[in-house]
Amino acid sequence: MNFTGKILVVDDExxxxxxxxxxxxxxxxxxxxxxxxxxxxxxxxxxxxxxxILLDINMPRMDGVETLxxxxxxxxxxxxxxxxxxxxxxxxEECARLGANDYLRKDxxxxxxxxxxxxxxxxEFTDEPPAPPVPGP
Amino acid sequence: xxxxDEPTGDAAPAVPGEMRYSLTELLQAVQLERNAPTFAMxxxxxxxxxKLYQKxxxxxxxxxxx
Numbered sequence: 105m106n107f108t109g110k111i112l113v114v115d116d117e118x119x120x121x122x123x124x125x126x127x128x129x130x131x132x133x134x135x136x137x138x139x140x141x142x143x144x145x146x147x148x149x150x151x152x153x154x155x156x157i158l159l160d161i162n163m164p165r166m167d168g169v170e171t172l173x174x175x176x177x178x179x180x181x182x183x184x185x186x187x188x189x190x191x192x193x194x195x196x197e198e199c200a201r202l203g204a205n206d207y208l209r210k211d212x213x214x215x216x217x218x219x220x221x222x223x224x225x226x227x228e229f230t231d232e233p234p235a236p237p238v239p240g241p
Numbered sequence: 242x243x244x245x246d247e248p249t250g251d252a253a254p255a256v257p258g259e260m261r262y263s264l265t266e267l268l269q270a271v272q273l274e275r276n277a278p279t280f281a282m283x284x285x286x287x288x289x290x291x292k293l294y295q296k297x298x299x300x301x302x303x304x305x306x307x
Contacts, residue, residue, distance in 0.1 A: 109303045155303060183301070194281035196290055206294050209287050220287065230300040 107132035107225050109155030114145040114171065116163040124158055124187065127218050131225060142166025146174045154182065161188040161195065169198065176203040183228045
């Protein structure tokens with residue numbers, strides 16, 4: 105799938121944002137927006153309504169779990185993928201409970217991360233219009 | 242000459258006795274393990290994480306770019 109949606113990359117480290125942005129651009133022709141912390145992410149989300157959010161967890165001021173809760177309170181439908189090196193069961197399960205759509209490890213080779221992100225996009229999005237309702241008898 | 246504690250070979254092999262476990266106790270043990278801090282801090286690999294997140298997904302149609 106050639107992804108053409110809008111992606112919000114949230115990470116406090118600029119080089120990670122750049123790395124993830126470059127990787128996201130290999131998946132199609134997305135519009136990529138960046139935020140350096142959770143507070144900015146919530147504000148940008150409200151303004152830009154991205155299709156997909158790639159959200160780090162360890163961030164100052166407002167961490168990824170709090171950001172996930174804040175965005176889910178605004179929108180129940182957008183796709184939120186946690187992208188983090190924090191992989192303990194408690195955090196993974198908490199994010200699932202709070203409404204994250206998926207959870208990807210950040211501490212893996214770029215090709216593996218890109219393949220995982222491609223999988224998520226294939227599972228969450230389609231570029232085909234929904235089938236028309238079948239008329240009843 | 243054989244040592245006295247060596248198996249003689251003509252004795253019938255020992256048959257393990259039947260073990261029965263209480264389902265309630267097993268479930269309690271599982272619950273205790275799940276609540277243990279070491280379980281909560283267990284590091285998961287991507288395969289395990291993906292399994293936790295597998296559920297019925299509603300695929301979204303991408304909006305056209307303006």
